[in-house]
Amino acid sequence: MRVSRLMLVTLRDDPAQAEIPSHKLLLRAGYIRRVASGIYAYLPLLWRVLQKVSAIVREEMDATGALETLLPQLQPADLWQRSGRWAGYTAGEGIMFHLKDRQGHELGLGPTHEEVITDLAADLLRSYRQLPVNLYQIQTKFRDEIRPRFGLMRGREFIMKDAYSFHSDEASLRDTYAAMDGAYRRIFRRCGLRAVAVEADSGAIGGSASQEFMVTADAGEDLILTSADGCYAANQERAVSLPTPPVELPGGLRTGGAGELLATPGQTSIEQLVGAHGFEASQLVKVLLLLARFQDGYLQPLLISLRGDQQLNGVKLANAVSARLAGDHGVLLGIDPLSFELVAALNRSEGRSIDLSAFPLGYLGPDLDDGLLSGSRPSLGVEGREVRAGSSGVAALPQPPRQQLSAKFLRLTDPTAAQLPAFVCGANQIDRHRVGASWQGLQLEPEVVDLRAAQPGDRCLHDSAQTLTAARGIEVGHIFQLGKKYSEALGARFTNESGEEEALWMGCYGIGVSRLAQAAVEQNHDGDGICWPVAIAPFEVIIVVASSQDPLQSELAERLYGHFQAEGLDVLLDDRPDRAGVKFKDADLIGIPYRLVVGRGAASGVVELVERATRQSQELTVDAALEAVVAAVRSGRSGLQVPGAAAG
RNA sequence: CGGGAUGUAGCGCAGCUUGGUAGCGCACUUCGUUCGGGACGAAGGGGCCGCAGGUUCGAAUCCUGUCAUCCCGACCA
Structure with a gap:
């Protein structure tokens, strides 16, 4: 292919709409054009x-x-x-x-x-x-x-x-x-x-075992955790690890595990409790209040208990909730924190709603009374300016499924919390926590599920001497x-x-x-452009004629071009009348693995071979260059070569 | 959908605060000089200023609405 016939349009500036290097380069080098949001034309290259x-x-x-x-x-x-x-x-x-x-x-x-x-x-x-x-x-x-x-x-x-x-x-x-x-x-x-x-x-x-293949890159959308010995690698959504051991609570159980009341005015976060009373975060049980929404309109309030120093893994939680309820209520549509905004939104739809103001937010304990749900008032529904399907011109719209609120919490507890012999938790009343509580003392039998997010630095299950390190990955x-x-x-x-x-x-x-x-x-670019691996490069070699006006150079370039074509290589001939610098820049940008420059050495039968990825270059006689390029391309096509080995 | 930003020539941007009918760089066309790392000079073509209303003698600029795009969260190859 001749570059003059390639409809090659390269851009000098980075397009403003692109953020990551690969997106910028594909646009700049003329590989793609956006047609609509998330919809692209794949250009010939x-x-x-x-x-x-x-x-x-x-x-x-x-x-x-x-x-x-x-x-x-x-x-x-x-x-x-x-x-x-x-x-x-x-x-x-x-x-x-x-x-x-x-x-x-x-x-x-x-x-x-x-x-x-x-x-x-x-x-x-x-x-x-x-x-x-x-x-x-x-x-x-x-x-x-x-x-x-x-x-x-x-x-x-x-x-x-x-x-x-x-x-x-x-x-x-x-x-x-x-x-x-x-x-x-x-x-x-x-x-x-x-x-x-x-x-x-x-x-x-759905299904059981599954494995993702991640291309490691900073622009990756996923976080992956790996152990240095290569024995463990997992998406953070799924990863498991050994939590750090908790710090023992001084004084242990109090009042038989029911816990002793502690005044904690305005201290609604782990940080505040730790700061005010000298607790360790791992001595606390934190309780998260969430709401799961199902396809049939069923609403299930969730009471999730985690050790204070741990983070919730939303994917694990969704899986656990789905496993328990999807059979009866269809697809789990989502899980959201039970906030005033969410309750307000529910209030606007039909059915009963939750009176969140009755909840001692910031002071929740795992034994929070189910009565808070049944005591919730019927929704005020559609008063005011709300428009109902059926009472307006949109009667043809299907009615959304009627919402139905569960009368009981689904209480799930992470092992890190369940295993604490004595802990600090909310007292279910404003400005009070309990110290020295236990599950037994609170008369609870926790339903234990792994819900915690593994973190970089955590020790591995397969070998506690190994720790997890984080990397970004693109799921391919x-x-x-x-x-x-x-x-x-x-x-x-x-x-x-x-x-x-x-x-x-x-x-x-x-x-x-x-x-x-x-x-x-x-994964394969530098400051000048793309560095395609030979196996997937749009062209394997580009012949750049330094000065197209020089008939000697043009003729030699044509001869090389014909030779490579006869050898079955994907060869590009830059026959444009532009200056050499322009052609070099474009060749680097579009990322052709090998560049053969026919220039001032042409008269004495010498050309220059440059490997794009390594920038290694060498002056060769025409015959030697032909041989070197053909050999390098053929070995590179398998995709198993080491960059740099071919042109060296 | 929630939060943030931006829409001016093919691309990148200025102009908007303080209204007076649009400009710069790149790209494109022609001519000349250049010719191994995005040359220089001269001449030229190209813009419903996202769209629709409004204010005004007059709107790219002010106001209202709307659409689109991009970034941060939930989705996934």
């Missing part, structure tokens, strides 16, 4: 990168025996209703773009394809003899992200490789899961990425053992060896292809 990434993904997936397919992007609501995900994915701030066709049928643009593929599996897979099967596709996905950002990093339309495997038993699922783990490691390595596999939360997809891949969640919901059954019908075991495996391309830039 980027499309070549995406094709190369896809090719690597295909090779590695195919090598495991997976089958490539292509599923529809437009999917019927019916399938999603059967899996129980339609409401959760479309209602409110749902992530699924959905629409009605002219017959009035509801459809959604696929944010993921479990439903479609499982329905197909139900149709096609009948016998254990057909299993296992692993199907994948590389395709555009649509998610109406709450906040698209950082260019391709979190777009609303993006390219993803997703695979779904089907098995007759759990052991087979584990085998494929392990094969995917291996394939993913090779894929990221071949793409020139430094990625780590971390234990992950399964999130909205995620693999799940789904189990039977979707196959049971959608009736995907097969006949096993004993002639019995059984639901299929499933796994699913995603790679964000467009995100991966940007993550590669995030």
Whole structure:
């Protein structure tokens, strides 16, 4: 390809809308253009990168025996209703773009394809003899992200490789899961990425085991915790660790564990209590008051107890609450601190509400009386200027589910709090705390769940000599053992060896292809531009003619260009009439791994070879340069080379 | 959705406080001189000042509304 024909438009200034280096560089170097929020045009240069990434993904997936397919992007609501995900994915701030066709049928643009593929599996897979099967596709996905950002990093339309495997038993699922783990490691390595596999939360997809692949970069949206010995790595959402031991409470139990009242006027925070009375934060039990909202309108107040020096992990909490209540009340829509704002919002809707002013906020103890909930007054409802559906012109809108408030708290306690033999906690009355309380003394049997957030510096479970360190990560891949969640919901059954019908075991495996391309830039750039790894570079070598007017240089450049094309290299010829400096700047910016400069040495048959990533350069005779470039590119294509080794 | 900011030429910005009909750099076109790290000179083209109302003799500038974009939190490949 000739640069004069490449529609190359590079920018000298950083675009104001871009924040992180990879986003700026992709815009400046002419790889992407924004079309709408979270929606991008992949310009010819980027499309070549995406094709190369896809090719690597295909090779590695195919090598495991997976089958490539292509599923529809437009999917019927019916399938999603059967899996129980339609409401959760479309209602409110749902992530699924959905629409009605002219017959009035509801459809959604696929944010993921479990439903479609499982329905197909139900149709096609009948016998254990057909299993296992692993199907994948590389395709555009649509998610109406709450906040698209950082260019391709979190777009609303993006390219993803997703695979779904089907098995007759759990052991087979584990085998494929392990094969995917291996394939993913090779894929990221071949793409020139430094990625780590971390234990992950399964999130909205569901299932048991799951692992994320994180490209480490400061711009990453996730926090990952790793041990130096490499034995443990987890997303902070999921991470576990050994808490620091608590400091023993002087005096131990008082009044048999019921605790002794202590006047604590205005001391509503851990810091204030610690400061005023010389307590250690680890001697306190703090009680958090939250409200969980469910799909069917059920509202569950939560009373969460944590040791005073620990932080709540919201993901762990949501999982624990979901596990207890989602069966009866549908999808957990959210958990929010029970604040006056939230109560005011609830007051405006139907049903009963909570009288938060009756709560001794800042002085809550884990034995807070359920009576505070049943004593709540009926909501004043729709007086004033509130408009009701049905009483106005919007009668066609569906009624929101009627809210129903639980009469009891769901009380969950983190082990760090549950294990304290004697502690300080709120007395459930204003300006009073209790010292020397115990769970038994308060006549409580705590329901113990791991709810605390692991922190950098914590000791590891597998080896208490190891501590966790934090790093930012970009999630480029995620693999799940789904189990039977979707196959049971959608009736995907097969006949096993004993002639019995059984639901299929499933796994699913995603790679964000467009995100991966940007993550590669995030990890491979310098002050002058992108430094693409050879394996995914849009072009492998660029020939720069220092002075296009010099027929000697032009002719030599053309000869080299033809030679590389004949050798099957992806070669770019910068034949523009611009000055050499302009072409050097552009070559650095767009990040072509090898640059061959045909300049003043042309007359004596000498050219200059520069490796982009290392800036190493050498003067070579034409023949030696040809040989060096071809050799370097060929070895670089595997993605397994060490930068610098080729041009040295 | 909550909090913060910004919308002026393809890109980056000034002008707005104190209203008088739009400017700078880059990019683009033509000519000349340059020619190995984003050259110089000359001439030129390109703007419903996000949109809609309002105030005013007069609005990029003041007021109201609205839309869009970006940043910080909840979502995820």
